[in-house]
Amino acid sequence: MAEVVAPIPGLVARVTVKVGETIKAGDTVVVLNVMKTEVNVQSDTAGVVREVRVKEWDEVDIGTVLVVLDEK
Amino acid sequence: MTSPYKVLIANRGEIAVRVIKTCRKMGLRTVAVYSDADVGALHVRLADESFHLGPANPLKSYLNIERLCEAIERTKADLVHPGYGFLAENAEFARAVTRLGVRWVGPPADVMEKLASKTYSRKMAREAGLPIIPGTLEPVSEQQLEQVVNQIGFPILIKPDRGGGGKGTKLIRSHAELNSEIFRSAAREAQYGFGRPDLYVEKLLDQPRHIEVQILADEFGNVYALGERECTIQRRYQKIIEEAPSPVISEESRRYIYDLAKRYAEKVGYVNAGTVEMLRDSSGQFYFLEINKRIQVEHPVTELTTGIDIVELQLRVALGEELPLKTDMKPVGHAIECRIYAEDPKNFMPSPGRITEFSQPLDGSVRLDHALEAGAVISPYYDPLIAKAISYGENREESRKRMVDYLQKLKIDGVKTNIPFLLAILESDNFRVGDFYTNWVNDVLENGGFPIP
Numbered sequence: 001m002a003e004v005v006a007p008i009p010g011l012v013a014r015v016t017v018k019v020g021e022t023i024k025a026g027d028t029v030v031v032l033n034v035m036k037t038e039v040n041v042q043s044d045t046a047g048v049v050r051e052v053r054v055k056e057w058d059e060v061d062i063g064t065v066l067v068v069l070d071e072k
Numbered sequence: 073m074t075s076p077y078k079v080l081i082a083n084r085g086e087i088a089v090r091v092i093k094t095c096r097k098m099g100l101r102t103v104a105v106y107s108d109a110d111v112g113a114l115h116v117r118l119a120d121e122s123f124h125l126g127p128a129n130p131l132k133s134y135l136n137i138e139r140l141c142e143a144i145e146r147t148k149a150d151l152v153h154p155g156y157g158f159l160a161e162n163a164e165f166a167r168a169v170t171r172l173g174v175r176w177v178g179p180p181a182d183v184m185e186k187l188a189s190k191t192y193s194r195k196m197a198r199e200a201g202l203p204i205i206p207g208t209l210e211p212v213s214e215q216q217l218e219q220v221v222n223q224i225g226f227p228i229l230i231k232p233d234r235g236g237g238g239k240g241t242k243l244i245r246s247h248a249e250l251n252s253e254i255f256r257s258a259a260r261e262a263q264y265g266f267g268r269p270d271l272y273v274e275k276l277l278d279q280p281r282h283i284e285v286q287i288l289a290d291e292f293g294n295v296y297a298l299g300e301r302e303c304t305i306q307r308r309y310q311k312i313i314e315e316a317p318s319p320v321i322s323e324e325s326r327r328y329i330y331d332l333a334k335r336y337a338e339k340v341g342y343v344n345a346g347t348v349e350m351l352r353d354s355s356g357q358f359y360f361l362e363i364n365k366r367i368q369v370e371h372p373v374t375e376l377t378t379g380i381d382i383v384e385l386q387l388r389v390a391l392g393e394e395l396p397l398k399t400d401m402k403p404v405g406h407a408i409e410c411r412i413y414a415e416d417p418k419n420f421m422p423s424p425g426r427i428t429e430f431s432q433p434l435d436g437s438v439r440l441d442h443a444l445e446a447g448a449v450i451s452p453y454y455d456p457l458i459a460k461a462i463s464y465g466e467n468r469e470e471s472r473k474r475m476v477d478y479l480q481k482l483k484i485d486g487v488k489t490n491i492p493f494l495l496a497i498l499e500s501d502n503f504r505v506g507d508f509y510t511n512w513v514n515d516v517l518e519n520g521g522f523p524i525p
Contacts, residue, residue: 008421008422008424008452009424009452010422010424010452010453011129011452011453034422034424034452035414035415035422035424035451035452035453035454035455035456036454036455036456037415037420037421037422037456039421039422057129057131059127059128059129059453
């Protein structure tokens with residue numbers, strides 16, 4: 001199991017993956033709006049999305065878990 | 073002398089502080105509003121009263137019209153100054169304020185509403201006899217695009233009719249790039265960003281400069297031009313450095329663009345402070361771009377070169393007074409504004425955080441508009457603009473040198489800032505001689521970038 005966490009505080013602008021989706025390392029999973037700039041949060045590992053913990057307009061802090069993956 | 077009026081400032085940060093300062097000078101009482109992220113912030117402490125709006129998320133605080141109206145009613149404010157950004161150009165908010173019997177410090181709501189459409193604004197410009205950039209006067213469908221291109225040629229820009237800040241704008245250079253996917257994705261972005269999918273077309277000009285005219289109009293039909301501003305130094309459509317006067321404008325061109333700006337203001341029934349933005353192409357021809365219906369971030373360069381407090385005149389016009397001016401103003405001396413952003417100077421990643429140290433050099437020729445202090449939190453929820461340094465000199469080079477000296481000594485610790493990036497631009501050969509165009513910074517960044525230590 002792997003977690004993708006927010007590297008910076010901000011607002012969730014978009015979630016770009018769905019539960020069950022297979023993703024590659026480097027894929028964007030969430031787009032954060034930080035100071036009105038969009039920041040892509042990418043997964044370091046490949047895997048299948050098990051859980052999406054945030055939704056649009058959620059406020060997140062550094063380290064907030066955004067997405068949980070089952071590693072491949 | 074204390075005036076009976078109370079002004080609610082529907083904003084935060086440096087612009088809220090700046091508006092409060094003028095209100096205080098005029099003897100007007102002030103109400104600050106704030107979110108959870110701004111408890112104890114400078115603008116809140118400086119105001120006579122304050123009202124808590126809600127959570128840090130701007131949709132629930134500074135963009136929450138219902139809650140702001142509650143603040144206005146509870147504090148019995150007589151005027152609302154919206155600053156820039158947030159709801160400053162939102163006609164619905166202006167109308168809601170007016171319905172409460174409160175004075176809106178800006179143009180009438182119905183004028184704002186109509187001018188929110190770029191194609192309507194372009195139509196008005198044409199009717200008033202202003203040159204407009206070749207393109208469409210109505211939103212276009214994907215099918216009509218081909219025909220438009222046959223008329224005006226490539227390259228073109230597809231822009232949201234109700235857009236701003238370059239969001240959703242697409243550059244198309246040739247037939248090969250013109251496909252339905254690019255049109256649909258522009259429409260999606262326009263819908264997402266501005267609530268409407270409408271798109272229109274403008275021809276891309278050859279290496280233009282952005283030059284704008286500050287106007288002030290009152291309810292008695294007086295319209296004055298207060299000077300032009302050169303805002304060509306931009307990165308991704310965001311202005312970075314502005315100056316007044318423009319280094320490339322002759323007295324004759326100045327009179328010409330003043331006339332265009334004033335004709336436009338009269339045509340649309342404009343009241344209060346506004347800015348008519350224009351592009352000047354490489355041949356020196358001016359084109360109407362759009363009108364900004366608010367106080368602008370870069371207004372201080374006009375204030376330093378005219379001696380006018382624009383916010384004071386905005387408030388006087390909103391109170392129904394006649395403008396105390398006799399003629400248009402001409403810039404005297406030279407002012408440069410640098411926008412200080414909380415961002416990495418090398419990769420432009422935003423840098424929220426807490427200010428650990430803030431100290432500014434003692435230099436009477438540089439004004440710093442800011443809401444900074446040690447311990448202040450630079451929130452991830454709001455604009456990265458944290459301060460504006462505005463230098464003044466008898467001429468451009470004196471102003472530039474003072475700015476360089478000032479920025480080298482200005483200390484803002486705890487967050488990264490773009491100060492090294494600003495210094496690199498100010499010290500570049502192109503900036504020194506005033507040789508640049510709107511895409512110049514982007515072009516330099518794509519070809520090795522600026523020397524940043």
